[in-house]
Amino acid sequence: MLIKIKKSWELKESEVLSETTYANRRQILKALGLGGIAASTISSMGSRAFAAAEADPSASLYPVPRNESYVGGRPLTPEKIATTYNNFYEFGSHKSISEAAQALKIRPWTVKIDGEVEQEMEIGVDDLLAKMQLEERIYRHRCVEAWSMVVPWSGFALKDLVAFAKPTSKAKYLIMQTFEDKTVAPGQKQFWYPWPYTEGLTIEEATNDLAFMVTGLYGKPLPKQSGAPLRLAVPWKYGFKHIKSIVRFSFTEERPVSFWEKLNASEYGFWANVNPEVRHPRWSQATERDLRTEERIPTQMYNGYAEEVAHLYKELGKRERLFM
Ligand SMILES: Nc1nc2c(c(=O)[nH]1)N[C@H]1C(S)=C(S)[C@@H](COP(=O)(O)O)O[C@H]1N2
């Protein structure tokens, strides 16, 4: 089973690059005897496109005041592009998942806080929002696949959530976990992926000023395809660290192994800091495609946030520091 997981995995990036390689992936699934499953999963995607658009009870909170200390450095990506070109494997391993994602029910939405905390708890997302100071920040977003955008996220500092959770002195890492529900997320029927999606940060990263819990986008509640109702933004790291639709925050002593790292540790490491000098094993990270202009621009060290975060990695060995 594990061997099969690795094989199907090697296709992730190529799928994105062209239809031809996408077809190639189907051939491999077929060879593994999984062709039937894959075909039915693919055809069910999008069928829930027009699920009732229930009103978001947090709508009246937006827009929130902009924190001017975070600037994009280049023009914003149009909302239409940022909300229709997405990565959210729960709804399909391609970019056009925005309609399929409407099947996700985002209320009631309960978040669990557990592990190394003074007291484990569950809290409804609207109660959590009421406790947090919301603001807007313009952040650059750099996907490991070498495309990028500049967007106005609304939300609150992750360090405020950490403070609210009261981790014990044993807590060294924060693990976040996405919802799990095969009935709304057809991608989760693809059993060769290690669902649920998880991501992790060190406590120092999670309490860095830049680490942001996103709850809104372009002055409105976060769209489902973007990871409603709660999603992470750590703009100095590759996009896959920006876990969507979070239901659980666990504090641990041990470093977690996240979704992509389980699938392919040599390509999607724990640190995942944006670094133009370190190639992905299959392509250069020196430049990126801006979604607004479709032009290639140079990639910056830590995605341009070195001043804020480089100190976090001083103690790491050279190989670890550079490893994406
Ligand atoms: N749960 C979950 N979170 C996820 C992903 C995913 O597939 N599932 N994809 C990640 C990747 S690779 C990127 S680049 C960003 C994309 O966010 P966007 O669709 O808002 O641009 O979400 C990240 N968060």
Ligand SMILES: [Mo]
């Ligand atoms: Mo990504």
